[in-house]
Amino acid sequence: MINKDFNLEEKDVYKLFNDIKLEESEFDEMKEEISSIQKERIKKSLNKKIKGQKNFKILRYGSIAAAIGLVSIIGIGTASPAFAQNIPILSSITQTLNDKFGFYGDYAEYSQIINKGVTDNGVTLTINEVLADDSKLIIGYTIKSDKKIEDLQVAGLSRFLKINGKMYGSNGSSTGDYVDDYTYVGTEEIHTKIPQSSQTFKIDLDVYDIGGVQGKWNIAFSASKDELVKKSEIFKPNIKIDLPDSNATIDKVVFSPIDTSIFISGNGKNANTKGPNDMFGYDYWIAFDDKGVELIPKGLGGGTFDTNKNIFSSEMEYVKTKGIPKYLTIVPCKIIPSAGGGVSTDKDGKETPITIETRKSKEISKVIDGVYPIELSQGNMGKLIIKEIKTENNRTTVKYATEGKAPYFQAQDVLIKDDQGKNIIIKDYVKRNDSEKPNEFTKVFEALDPNRKYTIYTNDFSNVEFREDLKFRINLNK
């Protein structure tokens, strides 16, 4: 397009359009008016897109993960198909992938095996397993293709999904890995209201697009939430929280065999809310149990946000706890991502870029010289102590501890780069290996070359508002 030569963005061009007067009479007359059916059809399609935009919370979390871990979950699999080598497909995919990210939980035990597959256009989609409780559905699946399909991590199944014959609004997360160029294993958590009427419900997946390959992959199966729900402990504390930008109520805290979730509803205080950030900006809740041990976050702050009514519901999801604590202590935080934006994908797969406020935190680094411990300050949050970096069996394991306000949160941000400034690929995420020593961690990278210089680094978290003044407690008594 010629105007590309002008290097203007579309939004700039629209600004210029304020200056021109295009009269209706410059265009051809129409024989008839637009029918109301057609108008309704347009409205319906637009409303769908708008709903699709609301999902952007999850995508934002993609970028927050990037802010903390500097590499987002989505990016990793793409960058490194190799690190999936150790994923055995025999075991539960959902279990394996969650373990990989340090998200412990008894996924395998509660998985319902489906193993139904459909092949079209050289691509086979197999639904391997499903898990469900009252608020979410987790699907483990495999995609096999005769050519490599890129970026399946962002493909996702949720937009093709019907529960008991209905489409629904949802948010969630998905992760996955390439086992080889032709095999991808994924797990997707779809957070939505699961039908209450019966223990079993029907799921229809009518997939017509897998990473850009068009075809028809229709799979129907049913799932039961019975087992997980029975084994879940539910508390309804009904606590009201006064946050700078919102009034929130804690409706429910659920301890299940696979995870721990806090369900929140509330309303924004600002009259002029444009999006989730204006309404519920303190949406990263760092949680501690009654012994002061930080819960490992899985997905924080996703939910639905209605900017018209200025109300929201949100969910904080953590890794399964050992037993049920007497109370949880919460520190609400606001994180301004260091890397900007993302895309929101509507139901038709059309992508709209999203820009968000960003703030860069300061990198704090030290050269790895073989002398330990290496201490790295993390600004006001505390510090990192690297105890050992060891390379064996083609992988490099970093053993370290954190001291400070939120040890696990701080522990997520450890990275290594080479003398070219290139990040070393992570093989296994932060793991708390010993529950008796909750502030000690390991993280596994691709093997470092003993003949090269490397730098280990973290950041000062200056993009995180850690609001101890807003701290509160959720008592868990029935």
Add this chain to the structure above:
Amino acid sequence: MNIDENNFIEQIKRKNAKALEFVVDNYSNLVFKVVRTVLNSSFDCKYVEECVNDVFWSVWNNIEGFDYEKGNFKYWITAIAKYKAIDYKRKHFKQRTDECIDDYNLQDELNVENTIISMENRKELLIAINGMKLEDKEIFIRRYFLYEGIENIAKTFGVDRNLVDKRLSRGRKFLKEKLIPLKGEIL
């Protein structure tokens, strides 16, 4: 809340979906008219509606670009509709070979000039365009962003086509003067 002529823009800014429905109700005829004129009969009805959809979607996402003070929403959405339709035609034309190239008179004499004004800094460019005389600016935008023929522009303004040429050249010169020093800086 009731959406009307007075509050719909504010409500779109606040992301009230009802306000967009208001726009669909009131401007569909106009948008269809513009899109159909540009895409003409060789395009499927399906594409026309898809493009119309896209126009409303752009309004939703770019409402911040609408200037309450100097703009008029009807003119503004008309321009977007035309812009989108041209964009559409271009994209889909690539896949269509049965169309006569003469219908597609969009490339123009700008080539030499545009290399000069194709520069990194879009903000500066925007400021420079905004600094043009009002009528020159409108001619400029019609020509280079909405691809109107010079004849057509001349007709709209009720002037001679030579005058339009002159104004366009004045506009280009104006931009060159504004931008060359800048470009020098960048280099």
